[in-house]
Amino acid sequence: MGNKKLIGPITQLLTLDQLPIKGALKDEQLEIVEQAGIVVEGEKILKTGLWTALKTEFLQAELVELKGDFVAIPGLVDCHTHICFGGSRARDFAMRNAGKSYLEIAQAGGGIWDTVTQTRALSLDELAAATAKNANRHLSEGVTTIEVKSGYGLSVEEELKMLRAIQKAKASTPADLVPTCLAAHMKPRDFEGSPTEYLERMANQLFPVLEEEKLSGRIDAFVEKSAFSPEEITPYLEKAKALGFDLTVHADQFTAGGSAVAVELGAKSADHLEASTDTEVKLLAKSDTIAVALPGASIGLGCAFTPARKILDQGGALAIASDWNPGSAPMGDLIAQASILATFEKLSTTEVLAGISFRAAAALGLDDRGKITSGKLADFVLFPTSDYREILYQQGKLKPTMVWKNGKKVG
Numbered sequence: 568m569g570n571k572k573l574i575g576p577i578t579q580l581l582t583l584d585q586l587p588i589k590g591a592l593k594d595e596q597l598e599i600v601e602q603a604g605i606v607v608e609g610e611k612i613l614k615t616g617l618w619t620a621l622k623t624e625f626l627q628a629e630l631v632e633l634k635g636d637f638v639a640i641p642g643l644v645d646c647h648t649h650i651c652f653g654g655s656r657a658r659d660f661a662m663r664n665a666g667k668s669y670l671e672i673a674q675a676g677g678g679i680w681d682t683v684t685q686t687r688a689l690s691l692d693e694l695a696a697a698t699a700k701n702a703n704r705h706l707s708e709g710v711t712t713i714e715v716k717s718g719y720g721l722s723v724e725e726e727l728k729m730l731r732a733i734q735k736a737k738a739s740t741p742a743d744l745v746p747t748c749l750a751a752h753m754k755p756r757d758f759e760g761s762p763t764e765y766l767e768r769m770a771n772q773l774f775p776v777l778e779e780e781k782l783s784g785r786i787d788a789f790v791e792k793s794a795f796s797p798e799e800i801t802p803y804l805e806k807a808k809a810l811g812f813d814l815t816v817h818a819d820q821f822t823a824g825g826s827a828v829a830v831e832l833g834a835k836s837a838d839h840l841e842a843s844t845d846t847e848v849k850l851l852a853k854s855d856t857i858a859v860a861l862p863g864a865s866i867g868l869g870c871a872f873t874p875a876r877k878i879l880d881q882g883g884a885l886a887i888a889s890d891w892n893p894g895s896a897p898m899g900d901l902i903a904q905a906s907i908l909a910t911f912e913k914l915s916t917t918e919v920l921a922g923i924s925f926r927a928a929a930a931l932g933l934d935d936r937g938k939i940t941s942g943k944l945a946d947f948v949l950f951p952t953s954d955y956r957e958i959l960y961q962q963g964k965l966k967p968t969m970v971w972k973n974g975k976k977v978g
Contacts, residue, residue: 571628572974575604576618578636578953583920584940588929589852591879592917599955605639607945610973614941631976636953640920641937642711642946642972644927645901647815647838647859649716649749649892650701651694651733654685656893663868669793679719679753682893686719686729694732699739701891701899706742707978709948709967710901713742714888714931716787718749721758723772726750730782741977745931747815748777751788751795751803762795766803774810785835785931789817790825797828804832813932819843820864830854836886836930840873841865848874852883857930859886860922862908863896875912886930887922903963916959945974 580603586592604621606613606628614621622630659677672678686694702713715736717729726748733746750769754762777783786807788800794817795803804814813835818825820839826847829837837851838859851858860873878885887908891899898904905919914922925937936944949969950958958965970978 570609571613571625572607572631573604573621573625573628574607574631574971575621575633577603577605577633577639577949579603579638579955580605580615580939581638581640581920581955582615582940583641583924583938586917586921586925588926589884590882592915592921594915594917597917603639605939605945605947607971607974610944612939612941612943612945615939633949635951637949637968638952638955638958639939639947639949640955640958641924641939642948642970643709643901643923644712644931644933644937645705645710645889645891645923646714646836646886646927646930647716647861647888647890648714648899649718649890650705650713650899651698651715651717651729651736652682652686652719652893653689653694653697654682654893656681656897659894660867660897679894680756682719683721683755687725691728691732691735694729695735695739698733698736698744702736702740702742702744705891705899705901706740706970706972707966708900708902709970711742711946711948711970711972712745712928712931712933712936714745714747716747716749717783718752718787721750721752721755723769726769726773727776727782730777731780734782741972741975745785746783747785747787748773748783749787749789751800753789753794762799766795766799770803770806774807774812778810784813785815786812787815787817790828791817791820792822797824801828801832804828808832815930819847823847826851829856835932838888839864840878841871843874845877848877848881848883852878852881857884857886857926859888859927859930860908861888861890861896862904863890863898866904866907867895867897872908872911875908875914879914879918884926884929885918885922886927887919888927900963902958906959906962909959916956919959945971947971
């Protein structure tokens with residue numbers, strides 16, 4: 568009994584148990600246990616229930632007694648970030664807000680290539696330290712699982728540096744980092760050949776090292792006019808799939824087309840979707856591909872939000888992620904962004920919470936987290952309030968008082 572912990576009393580415990588992976592959710596479906604406790608054994612949740620009953624049942628457990636009101640929700644899962652990067656793009660942001668076009672910003676030395684240049688200039692150790700710093704800020708705000716993409720290296724050597732830096736950063740944060748290879752972010756300016764030749768080089772020279780060093784089990788690609796067409800990217804993703812990599816796609820951000828590729832190839836998720844029409848929404852809803860809304864990019868670029876309401880009403884699975892990156896989504900505050908998306912797309916609190924917990928975990932192929940229930944990882948967050956609705960109501964200003972990861976209090 569010595570390694571069991573009993574944490575409580577918790578004013579409201581939101582288990583998110585019994586909620587489906589797909590479709591719209593009403594707040595009446597939310598399981599709320601009042602005056603609750605959580606029993607943790609090792610890294611996992613053993614049991615949840617009423618505080619008084621658990622205190623009687625687990626007399627030998629180490630007691631972590633809370634004073635005051637708390638709401639517990641599952642540890643947040645951010646299934647789309649670019650937190651491994653060098654430099655800043657504050658100049659881009661200012662130019663964009665002053666009315667400059669994407670092309671004008673790129674011609675002035677901005678855009679993705681600016682971040683590529685600044686990221687390449689950092690050593691592996693510097694990049695690892697920057698990634699860990701960003702991850703720990705995210706963790707302090709309740710995000711216990713963080714997907715992290717490469718994609719600012721854009722050569723075999725530099726992409727490997729990024730993925731090794733993400734690997735190294737794991738030692739400096741209690742958060743789980745899930746690395747994704749985004750070598751197909753854009754064709755680099757210093758590559759002489761065609762987009763297809765660039766992709767072939769990445770597939771032939773990068774994929775084997777990813778497998779050998781276990782640097783990433785996930786391959787991402789940006790399908791867009793400024794990046795790669797559906798025709799160019801399909802053979803690349805097919806090769807990745809044949810090797811056993813999970814797929815995800817930057818899809819329908821400015822023009823439609825990427826979501827069809829994602830669905831056709833059975834990708835775990837299609838992310839962005841701001842330009843998705845009813846056709847793409849229906850296609851995604853019928854599939855097992857998770858639709859990932861990235862409100863941070865909409866806020867950063869001043870463009871439309873992902874049609875989240877339509878996706879849910881058609882029966883699709885919707886996750887919400889921060890897209891934290893130096894260019895289009897510098898905020899990196901998952902709760903703030905999710906609450907803003909909720910006001911524009913009229914999402915229920917339950918839909919938002921599902922979208923940043925177990926539905927986001929599903930986008931990463933993880934079914935061991937995202938709910939506070941027996942057998943799941945003991946990843947949960949405590950907010951200093953008596954009413955769970957305050958979390959989104961305060962639009963990111965209400966921060967967690969306690970963060971638990973793998974059964975340990977880490978913040």
